[in-house]
Amino acid sequence: MVTAFRKWQSISLILRIVCGLVVGVLLALSVPDNGVVPVFGNLFVGLLKGIAPVLVFVLVISALANASGDIGGRFKTVVFLYVVGTLLAAAAAVCFSFAMPVGMVLTDAATNTPPGGIGEVIKTILSNMVSNPVAAIMNANYVGILCWAIIFGMGFKKLASEGTREMVAELASVVSRAVTWIIQLAPFGIMGLVYSAVSENGMSIFVDYGMLLVVLVGTMFLMTFIVNPLIVFMFLKKNPYSLNWKCLRTSGVTAFFTRSSAANIPVNMELCKELGLDEDFYSVSVPLGATINMEGAAITITVMTLAVAHTLGIQVDIPTAIILSVLATVGACGASGVAGGSLLLIPMACSLFGISNDIAMQAVGVGFIIGVIQDSCETALNSSTDALFAATAEFKERLDRGEEVNMNF
DSSP states (O other): OHHHHHHHHHSOHHHHHHHHHHHHHHHHHHOTTOSSHHHHHHHHHHHHHHHHHHHHHHHHHHHHHSOOSOOHHHHHHHHHHHHHHHHHHHHHHHHHHHHSOOOOOOOOOOSSOOOSSHHHHHHHHHHHHTSOHHHHHHTTOHHHHHHHHHHHHHHHHHHSOHHHHHHHHHHHHHHHHHHHHHHTTHHHHHHHHHHHHHHHOOSHHHHHTHHHHHHHHHHHHHIIIIIHHHHHHHHHOSOOHHHHHHHIIIIIHHHHHHOOTTTTHHHHHHHHHHTTOOHHHHHHHHHHHHHHOOHHHHHHHHHHHHHHHHHTTOOOOHHHHHHHHHHHHHHHHTGGGSTTGGGGGHHHHHGGGTOOHHHHHHHHHHHHHSHHHHHHHHHHHHHHHHHHHHHHHHHHHHHHTTOOOOOOO
């Protein structure tokens, strides 16, 4: 048994995840009503969601308390990349929707209440920032976690003794090691998640909403394989596809099946460590990306809104499309602070065209129907880009200092 376990551990984690994926598909096709296999997926996602808030809180405090160098330039770069990437995603969604205008069969509305406007989204973000720190960790409120971790980290940096700061660093190492153990369970978790996806969802969604999915997923693929690599190339002047593929196969695959950027934070932390990034930097930039880097959400908001407009025969001019892109960008950055994520921001964007809330909420209902594909692709894009842009920001600083950067992964 020990020998078999060691051989299993010696295999690449990515290869083990692929094995889990294949086994999950085969089990779903052969025994679709098994109640045990999905438990592996639920437990894996539960472990990731459980450890992620603690990991972010502890690592950000440790990074700020023990930071020795100036990493402010990197943070400016990565925030710029996150915001510009999200804006370009919304603009790409507008172009794709204009090139392939699609409508939708409106369904019953979802029961959740959408935000009343961009002001309410911003108000929600501000409220989350000042949430009780214990409640923020318990509720996985990453805006609040980041704010309180920054405050405590700065406090430790200014007031704590060296021994106390070392204790915080050791605590961060312990939590990171726990994350490493959890990630080793990914093949079994992916097996359970794939089993659930294949056994519970038929192919009908591809027939009823095929063209809508083509526009949504097509835009996400455009961002993943063309726009984002182009952004990286403009900053690094090096071939970006090796780094891009590394982030996709390590972060994107897991995020596709967990469908949770928050649950994928530990995976991205491990990825950044594997890429050789500075822990003081990625400990903050990765959870920040999970909060404001929302390319997939911006695409969903834009495409779904324009699909409603096309269904109702509303003509969309270029200035209005530009305003929609900006609105979708701001809304997407606040999606993590709104119950229901990107889908519940569709009514806010629809209000730009005078579309009633009742009709817009029917589009939200359509979003939930196709969510098994849309949300998975959206999360994979968001999460893999968190690591991609974090690496880009740090590699750019190294190149500016005249250091050599290896882009072969």
